[in-house]
Amino acid sequence: MALIVTILGIALICGIFWFFFMIPSDTLEPTDKIIVSGGYHPKTVVVKSGVETTLTFLRTDQNSCLEEIVIPDFGIKEFLPLNEGVLITVKPPKEGLYDMHCGMNMFHGTIKAL
Ligand SMILES: [Cu+2]
Numbered sequence: 001m002a003l004i005v006t007i008l009g010i011a012l013i014c015g016i017f018w019f020f021f022m023i024p025s026d027t028l029e030p031t032d033k034i035i036v037s038g039g040y041h042p043k044t045v046v047v048k049s050g051v052e053t054t055l056t057f058l059r060t061d062q063n064s065c066l067e068e069i070v071i072p073d074f075g076i077k078e079f080l081p082l083n084e085g086v087l088i089t090v091k092p093p094k095e096g097l098y099d100m101h102c103g104m105n106m107f108h109g110t111i112k113a114l
Pocket residue numbers: 064065066102103104105106107
């Protein structure tokens with residue numbers, strides 16, 4: 001009986017470890033936060049190519065010009081509510097610079113994939 005409890009205990013601990021540490025290796029956890037206020041800060045975000053990266057966009061600027069974020073290369077077009085973080089996942093296929101801009105193409109930022 002004691003042995004079964006011990007084995008179950010070990011299995012449980014392994015399960016917890018697996019849950020927290022065995023996240024798929026090509027996924028980076030939420031990472032770069034981009035403040036959207038009078039433009040994009042930072043203006044250039046560096047990510048790894050071929051890897052899924054989740055970016056958090058937080059708009060703190062009332063200017064409705066900035067309420068939409070467009071990343072044409074990844075077919076992304078998202079509404080950014082004021083003061084609410086929006087998660088956007090990108091996976092650049094190769095190294096390079098990828099443009100991101102507001103809905104009216106006035107403010108620009110860059111995703112740099114290494
Ligand atoms: Cu705009």
